[in-house]
Amino acid sequence: MTASPDPRKNRLLAALPDGEWRRWRPQLEWVEMPLGQVLYESGGTLSHVYFPITSIVSLLYVMENGASAEIAVVGNEGIVGISLFMGGQSTPSRAVVQSAGQGYRLKAQVMKEEFDQAGPVLHLLLRYTQALITQMAQTAVCNRHHSLDQQLCRWLLLSLDRLQGSELVMTQELIANMLGVRREGVTEGALKLQQAGLIRYARGRISVLNRPGLEERTCECYGVVKKEYDRLLPEKLAS
Known part of the structure; x- marks a missing residue:
């Protein structure tokens, strides 16, 4: 158990x-x-x-x-x-x-x-809600103005921030549904990141090999969202 x-x-x-x-x-x-x-x-x-x-x-x-x-x-x-x-x-x-x-x-x-x-509790939850609204607004802007390659990097980084390790279990079909794009677009984007040595993708598992490289490749949307969460929410406790 x-x-x-x-x-x-x-x-x-x-x-x-x-x-x-x-x-x-x-x-x-x-x-x-x-x-x-x-x-x-x-x-x-x-x-x-x-x-x-x-x-x-x-x-x-x-x-x-x-x-x-x-x-x-x-x-x-x-x-x-x-x-x-x-x-x-x-x-x-x-x-x-x-x-x-x-x-x-x-x-x-x-x-x-x-x-x-x-x-x-009310004040804590309202601060969190403000951060979440920022993420929603930035996602809408990102999906409209930035390339799929940049969107994929943003999505990977936001996911990594919420995991303890550097590996995500995720099918291309699910990523495509998340980003609202065709599966072929995700395949092409993931292949580019893999060829650049930033990730390894196999059998539904994405391993991030070079996080700084992803941060350089993504758009400003990731930084805007992360900064707002860090500003509004308390620091994460040490493991």
Whole structure:
């Protein structure tokens, strides 16, 4: 049986004051988050919020014809389900696990009660929401103005920031769905990065060999998003 990780490996949970942490800890439920699991569908009512620890969740906007594109990624820096405490109850996006791992979830009612107390939890979650909105806006700009090569580098770097290692388990089809492009475009982009010695891609596994090289190759969008998260959120605890 897999041991459950420390909940405070998630930056938001780690930032909770002692009083809030003591209230939350007994109500946090450890969950496995397998690749491809849908945490919520577009228009669905949220029963829980999720705090990834070793997993990454992709927020996708799905069109009427089934086409989709990623609008943000959430990992151990954040929470999945902001519409719950922002007053919406549901959201037009879909949340899908893009990198398998573990996390914790908290019942919707508990989260709403904590948020409504207008204490430190409210301010922490609002700062996180501002950072997430920045990521969504920058993703939209990036998808409109930058090359697929740059978008792929940005996506890889954002994913790496939310993982402990340097390897992602990810099929080209899933990456194509995330970026809203044809699979052939992802194949070509990944091949370019591999030929440049930046990554190794085989059998659905992407190993990053040269992170500084990826940072040089990507557009400014990655730096804008990272700077905003670093500015608004508390530092990640040491492992």
